Every structure is written in structure tokens, then in C-alpha cells.
Amino acid sequence: xxxxxxxxxxxxxxxxxxxxxxxxxxxxxxxxxxxxxxxxxxxxxxxxxxxxxxxxxxxxxxxxxxxxxxxxxxxxxxxxxxxxxxxxxxxxxxxxxxxxxxxxxxxxxxxxxxxxxxxxxxxxxxxxxxxxxxxxxxxxxxxxxxxxxxxxxxxxxxxxxxxxxxxxxxxxxxxxxxxxxxxxxxxxxxxxxxxxxxxxxxxxxxxxxxxxxxxxxxxxxxxxx
Numbered sequence: 087x088x089x090x091x092x093x094x095x096x097x098x099x100x101x102x103x104x105x106x107x108x109x110x111x112x113x114x115x116x117x118x119x120x121x122x123x124x125x126x127x128x129x130x131x132x133x134x135x136x137x138x139x140x141x142x143x144x145x146x147x148x149x150x151x152x153x154x155x156x157x158x159x160x161x162x163x164x165x166x167x168x169x170x171x172x173x174x175x176x177x178x179x180x181x182x183x184x185x186x187x188x189x190x191x192x193x194x195x196x197x198x199x200x201x202x203x204x205x206x207x208x209x210x211x212x213x214x215x216x217x218x219x220x221x222x223x224x225x226x227x228x229x230x231x232x233x234x235x236x237x238x239x240x241x242x243x244x245x246x247x248x249x250x251x252x253x254x255x256x257x258x259x260x261x262x263x264x265x266x267x268x269x270x271x272x273x274x275x276x277x278x279x280x281x282x283x284x285x286x287x288x289x290x291x292x293x294x295x296x297x298x299x300x301x302x303x304x305x306x307x308x309x310x311x
Contacts, residue, residue, distance in 0.1 A: 099237040100133050103157055107131045117147040130154045139196035149205040156208045161185045165216040188277045195284040198291035207249040214240040267304040
């Protein structure tokens, strides 16, 4: 069967999530775009694995016709499987990196005001996945020519729906009386400083927190009351 434009570079993980939300109602042309699917409740479904930037125009069009749910997979545990050029698996190992709901801001930083779109919800799917690699000599030099061929869903642990602006307060682990910086956020929730900076940037653009000044070279924030 010939693949549509929307499925040519689709991973097994993307496909599994798409069918779990939309069943057989997938790859529907709507308003000049191809939606990943339409749920049984009539919601448009978009599974987004990378940056949210490509969704800005598409989302604004789809919400004019109905509700839109953006499904964002967060890989909590990843297993890496390496295959030889003959297709035989050489080994399987567990990646040391663990994902968290905060990974959302790596994608949302490129479209920080997207959650303000009326009729739009973002759903985080916390899951385990495997990454298949093959020694074909065509991959990155960092991987010594090993190519990434696919990602597969192994297990779903939790789904977190961010539907209202108030839902994003879960990412502000401070009281209204506290002032904080990216360093204090990084320390409190154990995330990288760079990710903490992206988180605060997005939350400020959403109108949840605001800048109050500087502490040495660090921007200081507080919750908007």
C-alpha cells in the first residue's frame, strides 16, 4: 500500500500512539492540512514527537473546526537495540537517560504561547520505548555509522492532560511568596539548568510567572498573583 505524505517518515511509536487515540480514523485531510486522526469524541489528534513550532499554523486552523489534542510522548525509559547489517540483533541495553514531564518544555519553547489557544489540550504520555539501530555505515559519525531505524512503544505509565492554563502550575514548585531563578528550579526538581531556563521562559510567556529583577546575572521570577 502506498504511504501518504503524513506516514512516510512515521515511526512505529508515532503510529501506535496515533491509533490508540484515533483508531482507524487516521490521516484525515482538514482545512488544507493532514490531521493524524480524529478521536471517537470528535477531537482532532496530533502526535508530536519533536518541536511544537510546526504546529502553530496547523493548530490555529484546526481549532476553528473543533477541539484539538496534541499528544506528546515522554520516554521515561529507553532501551537501545543494535542490529548488524544482516538484521541480527547484536545487543540490547538500557539508556542511562530518563525522561520526565519537564521534557515538554524542550518542544514548547519554540511555540511558547500555543497552550493559550482556545480549544487546544496537550497530553503527555509517559512511556517506555525501544530504539532500533543498524550498522549500515550511513549513520552519524558520533554513532560510528550506525543509523537509527525505528522507535517502538513498549509500555505506557501515565497520561497527563494539560487543558487549562491552571494545569501548568504543576511546573511551578514554589509558593506565591517565593522568588526563584532557573538555578533554584533546577535544584528543586532535579532537572538540567538549560531545561529550567526553557521552562521559566515558557511559563512567563503564558502569564503564569513574571520577572522581578536580577540576582547577580540570574533573572528572578515570581508567581503572578
